[in-house]
Amino acid sequence: MGSCVFCRIVAGEIPAAVVYQDALSIAFMDAGQVNPGHVLVAATAHVENLYDLDDAQASALLRCAVHVARAIRAAFQPAGLSVYQANGKAAWQTVFHYHMHLLPRHQSDGVTLGWPAKNPPRETLAEYAGAIRRELAKG
Numbered sequence: 511m512g513s514c515v516f517c518r519i520v521a522g523e524i525p526a527a528v529v530y531q532d533a534l535s536i537a538f539m540d541a542g543q544v545n546p547g548h549v550l551v552a553a554t555a556h557v558e559n560l561y562d563l564d565d566a567q568a569s570a571l572l573r574c575a576v577h578v579a580r581a582i583r584a585a586f587q588p589a590g591l592s593v594y595q596a597n598g599k600a601a602w603q604t605v606f607h608y609h610m611h612l613l614p615r616h617q618s619d620g621v622t623l624g625w626p627a628k629n630p631p632r633e634t635l636a637e638y639a640g641a642i643r644r645e646l647a648k649g
């Protein structure tokens with residue numbers, strides 16, 4: 511799907527602060543997303559929703575999410591980390607490419623987005639993504 515923004519990020523056509531990528535999964539932050547500051551974990555193939563993931567994709571996505579979550583914890587010591595995913599228009603999704611959100615929370619934050627900021631500049635995302643990549647590289 512040439513017009514899918516996530517497929518274009520996977521293809522490198524749209525810049526994003528990629529923290530991890532393998533054959534089946536990608537994790538990135540991007541200032542252009544609806545919820546900037548989240549780390550998004552997506553299938554590298556265009557799969558629209560949870561129901562359509564095959565077993566290898568399902569395993570790869572959760573493995574990616576767990577590893578990135580550990581790296582976020584090591585890099586930023588958030589008080590907590592929420593993981594969520596939603597399917598379809600009824601769930602307020604605007605990109606129909608399966609993805610999960612990793613959203614670190616700090617005690618001082620409000621109920622909604624607080625990390626790294628509600629509308630962080632691209633340089634801030636690149637800095638945070640770099641810190642996550644460094645932790646991932648430690649294994």
Ligand SMILES: [Zn+2]
Nearest residue numbers: 514517556607
């Ligand atoms: Zn796609």
